[in-house]
Amino acid sequence: MSSVTVRVPAKVNVQLSVGPLREDGFHDLVNVFHAVSIFDEVTAKESEAITVSVSGKWSNQVPVDDGNLAIKAARALAKHAGRGYGADLLIQKDIPVAGGMAGGSADAAGALVACNELWGLGLPFEDLMEIAADLGSDVPFSLLGGTAVGTGRGEQLSELPTGGVFHWVFALADGGLSTASVYAECDRLREASAAEVPWPQLDDSLMEALGTGDAYALGAHLSNDLQEAALSLRPELGPTLEAGRQHGALGAIVSGSGPTCAFLAIDALHARDLARGLTTTGAAHTAVPAHGPVAGATLL
Ligand SMILES: C[C@](O)(CO)[C@H](O)COP(=O)(O)OP(=O)(O)OC[C@H]1O[C@@H](n2ccc(N)nc2=O)[C@H](O)[C@@H]1O
Ligand SMILES: Nc1ncnc2c1ncn2[C@@H]1O[C@H](COP(=O)(O)OP(=O)(O)OP(=O)(O)O)[C@@H](O)[C@H]1O
Structure with a gap:
């Protein structure tokens, strides 16, 4: 496969209860995530190195260097697989940047799923969830979507069935x-x-x-x-x-x-x-x- 595209949603928190500051600098949360229909798309194409480019509404606000969460995600996945894989990542950005809607986390989740497919790794969802949690507190939910309760720093998720749209x-x-x-x-x-x-x-x-x-x-x-x-x-x-x-x-x-x-x-x-x-x-x-x-x- 030479190119793979993944669609990833933004989130809103319908309950965000913040506990005391922990020693590691994070806060324990009760974080009820809800995925909504504003999407980024992450395309991964075969390449020697891991690179990123961004198009769409907010592209000028997104770093294209090693600070981009999609690059960090692809690197973490390659490390987990134990090989020096490469991918050109193209982000079509619709989720507001630094807007509280987990846009960077969405791109990280998108890059994990896209590269898992592009590189033929076949890693199970649980492995991707573990790598996601190391990348950021919101990244596991961007993989999971739907509505879910996050505890810990927000990375420990239980799915919640909802009764409507x-x-x-x-x-x-x-x-x-x-x-x-x-x-x-x-x-x-x-x-x-x-x-x-x-x-x-x-x-x-x-x-x-x-x-x-x-x-x-x-x-x-x-x-x-x-x-x-x-x-x-x-x-x-x-x-x-x-x-x-x-x-x-x-x-x-x-x-x-x-x-x-x-x-x-x-x-x-x-x-x-x-x-x-x-x-x-x-x-x-x-x-x-x-x-x-x-x-x-x-x-x-
Ligand atoms: C505000 C929320 O978006 C609600 O879902 C999240 O709690 C933030 O998740 P995120 O952007 O993935 O955040 P991370 O990249 O994990 O952490 C960024 C910074 O936010 C603060 N942070 C984050 C999560 C958490 N449970 N407690 C914190 O205090 C810490 O200062 C941390 O250094
Ligand atoms: N792929 C990316 N998309 C957007 N921002 C990114 C990306 N990678 C790194 N960043 C950096 O991360 C910062 C926060 O971006 P992001 O859009 O994830 O914030 P946010 O939506 O407020 O996050 P959250 O809701 O998870 O707290 C940006 O200012 C930008 O410098």
Whole structure:
């Protein structure tokens, strides 16, 4: 096979509960991931060396050197296989960069699946999941997709069946937020308040809403412990969230570490109207309707 293409989704966190800071610099989480229909595509072509190039909306914001997570993923896979394989990786980028939607993680997951196929390794999914966890906390979920609860630093996943399709609108912001700085801001705010940080717990009402496909209940139970930190670093996100609520969103939340804002809609038609409302009033320069859950990294 000389060329393989894999499609990988973005994510939103419908619950993100952040526990105390661990000694390794990470936080224990209860992280309910939900994969949504904004996709990157990663194509791997036969080559001597491992290289990457990026096309699409956000290509100028993505590194094409060794810092690219897709390159790191391909290298980690080649190392696991014990051979000096090569691949030209082409990323078609649609997921916002540094937007809290796991775009880099998606490309890493895409590169793992594509290179496993291109190089004929035939590694089982469990092996790819282990390599993924070493690459980043969100990478295993980008492989898995659907809806899942992540514990540990987010890499230990249990799949969650959902009772229906949920319709979302994502309001994209200018410029990204670094995930590490948002966690650091969360720690700083917690230190300043001196309140004890509780151990994260799964929200039973949220589980029920996901299981029954009840968008109204899901909207009422969305939660993100990183939201206050993201708003502290980007106060202008507050009015964006409020504008979504004014346009009838069932729930409005910062996606992961932000700055993308996620709005839950009643149905596909409402999502389209909500997106139009957010852009025509200037509350967001770009608002993208999407639905979830969708599959994780998939060979095309
Ligand atoms: C905010 C989320 O996107 C929610 O899904 C993730 O928790 C972040 O996952 P990610 O981007 O894959 O993050 P990683 O590459 O693993 O870690 C980047 C940095 O985020 C912070 N980090 C990440 C995950 C975690 N459970 N605790 C943390 O404190 C650490 O400072 C870490 O150095
Ligand atoms: N393939 C890639 N796509 C996007 N960014 C990448 C990639 N590889 C490395 N990066 C770097 O990683 C940084 C974070 O990008 P990413 O889009 O993954 O953030 P994010 O969506 O906020 O992540 P998360 O939601 O997992 O916290 C970017 O600013 C960029 O410098």
